[in-house]
Structure formats: structure tokens, C-alpha cells
Amino acid sequence: MQAMDMQDATVSCPVNIAAPRARMVVANWKMFGNLALCRESLPRLADAANAKVELVVCPPAPYLGEVGRLANRSGVQYGAQDVAEVTHGARTGEWSADMLAELGCRYAIVGHSERRDRHRECNQTVAVKAAMCIAAGVIPIVCVGETMEDRESGNTEAVLAKQLNAILQLMKKNAVFVLAYEPVWAIGTGLAATPEMAQDVHAFLRRQLALFVPEWGESVTILYGGSVKADNAASLFAMPDIDGGLVGGASLNVLDLLSIYRSAMI
Numbered sequence: 001m002q003a004m005d006m007q008d009a010t011v012s013c014p015v016n017i018a019a020p021r022a023r024m025v026v027a028n029w030k031m032f033g034n035l036a037l038c039r040e041s042l043p044r045l046a047d048a049a050n051a052k053v054e055l056v057v058c059p060p061a062p063y064l065g066e067v068g069r070l071a072n073r074s075g076v077q078y079g080a081q082d083v084a085e086v087t088h089g090a091r092t093g094e095w096s097a098d099m100l101a102e103l104g105c106r107y108a109i110v111g112h113s114e115r116r117d118r119h120r121e122c123n124q125t126v127a128v129k130a131a132m133c134i135a136a137g138v139i140p141i142v143c144v145g146e147t148m149e150d151r152e153s154g155n156t157e158a159v160l161a162k163q164l165n166a167i168l169q170l171m172k173k174n175a176v177f178v179l180a181y182e183p184v185w186a187i188g189t190g191l192a193a194t195p196e197m198a199q200d201v202h203a204f205l206r207r208q209l210a211l212f213v214p215e216w217g218e219s220v221t222i223l224y225g226g227s228v229k230a231d232n233a234a235s236l237f238a239m240p241d242i243d244g245g246l247v248g249g250a251s252l253n254v255l256d257l258l259s260i261y262r263s264a265m266i
């Protein structure tokens with residue numbers, strides 16, 4: 001690791017950038033969309049966004065400037081889908097948390113399973129990325145989730161605890177972060193977890209959080225992600241420990257996203 005070691009990565013949030021346990025809907029466009037989608041969606045999202053539920057768009061990085069311009073002075077927040085694990089350096093194709101902060105990003109997704117899988121990101125890398133965000137005043141949306149193999153072999157909780165603990169070890173007590181439970185088997189498959197299944201895991205994650213900092217069990221926002229659609233969002237978001245959603249495919253259709261957003265307003 002360049003420029004900082006693991007010890008230096010233990011950081012606290014410099015500013016109070018989010019209310020505890022906010023309800024949120026986060027659109028993760030992944031590598032989809034174009035300028036036309038930004039220009040079509042953002043004004044409609046801006047009209048709908050209100051203070052009860054945070055609405056966040058995470059477009060591909062090349063569109064962050066345009067999304068920031070369009071979201072300007074609206075209730076819509078925006079963020080990146082990833083961030084580098086160092087502050088600067090010869091890292092072709094990467095960007096730092098400070099750069100995201102300069103662009104007005106409130107959030108950055110870290111540890112998405114697509115990055116863990118395709119880019120071989122380990123728990124340690126994800127933990128450092130989360131810490132870099134917090135140091136820059138960007139709220140990390142930290143993703144954890146088990147594979148179908150993990151679930152079928154009864155290892156869901158052990159896998160999630162390992163992923164989560166690596167991250168929490170680098171957090172100070174006043175750190176502000178969002179957790180997203182995204183079972184890998186539910187991502188892009190149309191096979192969402194049932195509300196009860198997701199609720200069980202969210203309750204487990206709250207117990208794990210509380211082992212580190214008792215208040216975190218109640219105060220941390222935990223989103224569910226994995227085939228959230230307009231027709232299943234309300235039942236998922238009605239669960240007591242699910243605070244909203246991290247939405248992939250359905251977020252590319254502005255009407256679907258707005259419907260999901262309204263479902264979180266309960």
C-alpha cells in the first residue's frame with residue numbers, strides 16, 4: 001500500500017454528513033447509461049426527491065460531472081461506484097476519495113461483489129477504501145454478501161461477519177458509513193431474497209455492528225440490494241431492519257426507480 005499504512009487508515013469522519021439511520025434508495029447504474037439517461041432522469045428525480053428518504057445516483061464515473069451539474073441544488077445526492085485505496089499516485093484509471101469530494105459526491109460504493117470478484121478485491125482492500133472515503137468526507141456504502149455456495153453450506157453468517165469485521169476494525173466510533181447487504185446470488189438474477197430472509201441477515205448485521213460500537217446496531221443505515229424491483233421493493237422496505245435499497249437494473253428506468261423510491265417512504 002502506498003502513502004499510508006493500515007494504522008494510518010484508521011480515521012474518523014471530519015464532518016457530520018449524514019443523519020443516523022437515514023432511509024435511502026441508491027441507484028447503481030453500473031456500466032450502463034449515457035448522457036441522455038443522465039439528462040432524462042435527473043430532472044425527474046430532482047422533482048421527486050424529498051428529505052424523508054435520501055435519493056442517490058451512482059452513475060459511471062465519466063458522468064459524475066454531468067450528474068453533479070444536473071443534481072445541483074436539488075435533493076438528489078450522487079456518488080461513485082468505487083474509489084482508490086490511496087490518496088494519489090501513478091494509478092492509471094483510478095480516482096481518489098478527495099477527487100470525489102471535490103466533485104460534490106456525498107457517497108461512494110465500496111466492495112461491490114462485482115469488484116470483489118472481477119478485480120479480486122479482498123476484505124482488507126475494501127476496508128481501506130472505506131477508510132479513505134471517510135477521511136475525505138465521503139460516506140462509503142460498504143457492500144457485503146454471500147454467494148449461493150456460502151448460503152447452501154450454512155456459511156452465510158460466517159462470511160458476512162468476516163467481511164464486516166475487516167471493515168469495522170478500521171472505523172472510529174464517530175465514523176459515518178452505510179452498509180449494503182447484497183447477496184451475490186440475487187444480483188442481476190431476478191431472484192431477490194425474500195423479505196424475511198433479508199430481514200434475518202440485516203438483524204444479524206446489526207448484532208455484529210453492536211459488538212463493535214453498541215449504538216451502531218441501531219444507528220447504521222443498512223440497505224438491501226439484489227433484484228430490487230418496483231413490485232418487491234415495498235415488502236422488502238417494510239422490514240424493520242431494512243432502511244432502503246441499492247438498486248441495479250431497475251434504476252436505469254426512471255419510472256421504476258421513482259416507484260421504488262416511493263416504496264421507501266413509509
Ligand code: 13P
Pocket residue numbers: 028112182186187188189190225226227228246247248249250
Ligand atoms: P440488480 O438490482 O440489478 O440485481 O443489482 C443489484 C446491485 O448489484 C446493486 O449494487
